[in-house]
Amino acid sequence: MKPHLQRIFQSLAIIVWGGVMLYFYGSGRLNNYLTPDFRPIALAGGLGLLVLGLFNILTAHQEVGCGHDHGGEGEDAHDHESGDMHPLTAFALMIVPIALSVAWTKDKYSPAALARKGLYETPKNLITPFLASSMPQLTLEEIEKTHRKTPDGFLQFNLMELFFATGDRELQSLIDGLKVETEGRWVDEKVRNPNGTRKRLYRLFMTCCAADSQVIPIILDFGNAPPEFPENGWVKVSGTMRFPMEEGEIHPMLVVEQAIAAEPPFEESFMRK
Amino acid sequence: MSPDSQQDFALAFLSILFEGAPFILLGTLISGFIDVYLPAGTMDRFLPKNRYRAVMMAGLLGAVFPVCECAVVPVIRRLVKKGLPVSCAITYMLAAPIVNPITALSTWKAFQGQGAEMMTCSRMLLGYLIAVAVGFVVLRLPLRAVLKEQLVLSIEKDQANKASHAHEAHDHDHAGCSGHDDHAHEHSHAHEHGHAPENGQRMVAAFRSAMKDFVDVGVYFSIGVCITALFNTGIAPGAEWLDSLATNPTAAPAALMALAFVLSLCSTSDAFIAATLDKFSWGAKLAFLTFGPMMDVKLLFLYQSVLNKRFIVCLAISLFITIGTISIFWQNLIFQAK
Numbered sequence: 001m002k003p004h005l006q007r008i009f010q011s012l013a014i015i016v017w018g019g020v021m022l023y024f025y026g027s028g029r030l031n032n033y034l035t036p037d038f039r040p041i042a043l044a045g046g047l048g049l050l051v052l053g054l055f056n057i058l059t060a061h062q063e064v065g066c067g068h069d070h071g072g073e074g075e076d077a078h079d080h081e082s083g084d085m086h087p088l089t090a091f092a093l094m095i096v097p098i099a100l101s102v103a104w105t106k107d108k109y110s111p112a113a114l115a116r117k118g119l120y121e122t123p124k125n126l127i128t129p130f131l132a133s134s135m136p137q138l139t140l141e142e143i144e145k146t147h148r149k150t151p152d153g154f155l156q157f158n159l160m161e162l163f164f165a166t167g168d169r170e171l172q173s174l175i176d177g178l179k180v181e182t183e184g185r186w187v188d189e190k191v192r193n194p195n196g197t198r199k200r201l202y203r204l205f206m207t208c209c210a211a212d213s214q215v216i217p218i219i220l221d222f223g224n225a226p227p228e229f230p231e232n233g234w235v236k237v238s239g240t241m242r243f244p245m246e247e248g249e250i251h252p253m254l255v256v257e258q259a260i261a262a263e264p265p266f267e268e269s270f271m272r273k
Numbered sequence: 274m275s276p277d278s279q280q281d282f283a284l285a286f287l288s289i290l291f292e293g294a295p296f297i298l299l300g301t302l303i304s305g306f307i308d309v310y311l312p313a314g315t316m317d318r319f320l321p322k323n324r325y326r327a328v329m330m331a332g333l334l335g336a337v338f339p340v341c342e343c344a345v346v347p348v349i350r351r352l353v354k355k356g357l358p359v360s361c362a363i364t365y366m367l368a369a370p371i372v373n374p375i376t377a378l379s380t381w382k383a384f385q386g387q388g389a390e391m392m393t394c395s396r397m398l399l400g401y402l403i404a405v406a407v408g409f410v411v412l413r414l415p416l417r418a419v420l421k422e423q424l425v426l427s428i429e430k431d432q433a434n435k436a437s438h439a440h441e442a443h444d445h446d447h448a449g450c451s452g453h454d455d456h457a458h459e460h461s462h463a464h465e466h467g468h469a470p471e472n473g474q475r476m477v478a479a480f481r482s483a484m485k486d487f488v489d490v491g492v493y494f495s496i497g498v499c500i501t502a503l504f505n506t507g508i509a510p511g512a513e514w515l516d517s518l519a520t521n522p523t524a525a526p527a528a529l530m531a532l533a534f535v536l537s538l539c540s541t542s543d544a545f546i547a548a549t550l551d552k553f554s555w556g557a558k559l560a561f562l563t564f565g566p567m568m569d570v571k572l573l574f575l576y577q578s579v580l581n582k583r584f585i586v587c588l589a590i591s592l593f594i595t596i597g598t599i600s601i602f603w604q605n606l607i608f609q610a611k
Binding site for chain 2: 007010013014017020021032038041042044046048049055059064085090093098100101102103104105106108109111112208210212
């Protein structure tokens with residue numbers, strides 16, 4: 001392949017990578033993929049790739065010396081540019097996976113993947129010292145100071161606090177019986193649900209990127225048939241928080257009084273601080 | 274692949290790619306500018322003449338030039354072409370992702386409340402010692418046993434050019450020849466060079482070189498991320514198996530090294546994952562944090578742009594056994610009280 005064509009293919013591959021990164025950043029979709037500290041890095045990377053690709057595509061036809069003597073004639077396409085594999089193969093290997101991924105992604109995991117990431121695990125198996133250390137120490141005074149009350153008298157908690165109360169006896173005793181409101185994604189309860197009166201609410205906890213995210217779930221108990229909401233849709237629920245012992249383990253359970261569809265929050269996942 | 278699997282693969286693939294690509298770009302930009310602007314042998318001048326001391330010093334270069342494992346591969350690839358001894362390059366490649374201030378800070382932050390200082394120091398020390406040990410071994414190996422054939426040929430060609438150039442008349446100016454391979458002679462550089470490029474041309478050459486390096490590394494990274502994403506989204510069937518090994522003092526480090534290999538995490542952030550593996554001993558986590566930045570699925574592919582396949586396999590096996598053994602010993606010696 002002629003050197004300038006090779007440069008054009010390489011530039012295009014780089015522009016596509018940079019363009020995809022910038023598109024995800026600009027559209028806000030990157031929030032579903034990376035924690036906040038990695039997002040500016042991705043933006044800088046996308047811009048850098050775009051500049052690199054554009055610069056090279058605009059100078060693709062320019063013949064330049066590189067400051068070396070390459071010791072012979074006819075070596076214009078010398079070691080500075082000859083790649084490890086055929087330029088078209090390299091182009092395909094760089095473009096096909098990212099193109100397919102952009103086409104396939106829904107910016108969220110499927111129910112099967114969520115199950116693999118702990119959707120139906122008990123808190124005992126999910127709470128780790130690292131996750132626990134991400135939670136601030138709460139007291140009743142702190143709760144009242146830092147949690148707003150809705151007009152209906154429900155204290156607004158985030159799902160992670162309710163989940164972690166399961167492993168913290170002190171916090172559990174503070175929250176048990178409280179009227180709380182929280183939000184998360186709505187999915188079917190597939191375990192310990194003999195009467196079909198339960199659903200599950202979850203959010204993801206991301207350490208660095210979506211690949212390492214972990215599900216933070218609580219059980220919703222309606223006492224009778226639950227209302228209908230789209231699977232994985234955002235729902236705001238309010239009710240009384242309980243921590244019942246079932247099958248020998250404590251579970252976080254919200255006995256629901258109200259449930260309404262909600263807009264997704266700005267940060268859909270919890271992030272490492 | 275079912276639609277659900279496609280969706281999961283895509284999410285994992287893009288997230289890892291978005292996380293790693295900027296670091297590869299950084300590495301390839303550095304390598305591109307090294308290619309054109311850095312005179313060959315510059316790194317040599319920073320290193321002691323004694324080969325063993327040079328390897329030991331190379332293990333500490335990450336403290337000055339902090340790069341993660343994605344970024345280090347294109348850099349050392351270029352440095353090897355520029356004449357950096359392969360033993361020093363391999364030592365730097367293995368040590369830099371661990372022995373650098375960013376990784377130290379992230380490890381310390383991630384292990385707060387879990388003996389952060391001890392884990393951070395242990396990780397730095399073990400990473401350094403392993404990298405230097407590998408460097409000492411590489412010192413005794415021929416170039417072809419370590420580097421990929423294409424790179425060896427390229428180096429040999431450059432050396433041949435250098436030799437022929439050394440015998441030419443020197444009526445040229447070397448002021449514009451910063452990227453030139455070393456001349457095997459000492460002489461005044463005050464004469465006219467026939468092919469000295471303009472500064473603008475050298476900028477184009479540097480960006481071209483960076484682009485070529487990015488594509489070379491990006492191809493392997495893309496393949497590695499594909500495999501990582503496939504494992505990552507389907508890894509849970511192995512989770513129970515992993516948990517069952519957590520209390521086994523021998524199998525636990527092996528299991529976490531296998532996990533690090535599959536997950537292919539960045540060394541600047543892998544401590545945040547390791548800290549969540551609370552069922553595992555400190556020794557096992559140390560193995561995870563030391564083995565991962567030196568060898569994982571993504572690196573397996575990235576290394577192929579520099580090293581020959583046989584060496585990569587030997588390196589992987591040696592690292593697995595050595596780091597596993599030291600971690601078990603470390604666990605018994607230091608962490609037993611924990």
